[in-house]
Amino acid sequence: MKIAIPADGKNMESNVCVSFGRAPYFLIYDVETKKSIFINNSAAASTGGAGIKAAQIIVDSKANVLITPRLGENAADVIKSADIKIYKTIAGSVKDNIDAFTANKLSLLNEIHAGFHGREEN
């Protein structure tokens, strides 16, 4: 099983990024092999629809779980179409969040943020 998390930096001590679509990196963590890779979020520089493009990157990474502080409506549509489960992050590093997830301490993300006037900003 693979977990994706938006991250501010490229190591396990990095903070979770407050934005999904504009996050500089995504951590893709493989629970079985315990391997972590950080991929660049090429969507971060988009003028519009960053959330959609970022969600496509997550889908393509074959993640089964996304842990994120927030998620826009359009991005959520993409993530859900791929049957990826969405959990809400807790304060701390990406590692803290992986640990919390494996210890079953995270809750599902319920609030999906409506994009500003249909535009996806997250």
Add this chain to the structure above:
Amino acid sequence: MKSMPGFMDEKKINMKIAVLSGKGGTGKTLVSVNLAAAAKASTYIDCDVEEPNGHLFFKPEGVQEENVTVKIPKADDKLCNACRKCVDFCNFNALAHVKDKLIVFEEVCHSCGGCILVCPEKALTEREKVIGKVQKGTSDQVSIYTGILKIGEASGVPIIKKLLDEKNPKTNKLTIIDCPPGSACIVMESIKDVDYCILVAEPTLFGVHNLNMVYELVTLLNKPFGVVLNKCLLEEKNPAEKFCIEKNIKIIERIPFDNELGTLNSNGEIAVHKNEKYRELFSSLLNTVTKEVWHETTINP
């Protein structure tokens, strides 16, 4: 020698005037509606498509509607080979490909048609989507055009195009364009072909900030313009006025802060129809603008 023609000169009466402000609620609609009403025979075009209010004042009759549509792509999943060329192409990120299905985010799509061209499998075709409508009606001698954008749609630009290209009665009428607030591309589209811009500003610091936005836009587009200061109190300092003086911007009218005007306006009444002093105020503004336009056309024909 060319002589200065009278007030009824055709070229001048035929002019297009845009009314702008940095944000809503500054009196933009008040100025637009009353100018159109003061001119008697005129065309009023409401380009504030997210919140068109002008019709609330004019209460037009004989209203006809027409839908405005844009073209968006539709995928045939049987033909699609999941190459993603369309997804990568789309600058607006309106497309995603998940589990052998192409998802089109209609509200994000800008109808550029590019994805359809790049698809090697011809799996994409166009379909029409309604994004809003235009209404056309009359009130006395004013023709009223209203653009209405559906909630959630990304861009009202196609509606503005329709409103302004609408083989508008090319009779010798004054056209007043009530612009969307702000200075985004939709405003540029609205003022593209106008002869003159009126910037409406409130006498506050926020008012200055909002005025600066539209001021930068009209100077960028090289449009002749003047400022109408709204809600002026004689004895109070007016930061918007100060800004105009500093920037050497022409103030073409001061609308006093006046409870009667406020009440008429909030009741959806057209002030020039209700009180002679407002008729005088807006007729004089119209006169000033007419002279300004005439002046412009003589120096920049």
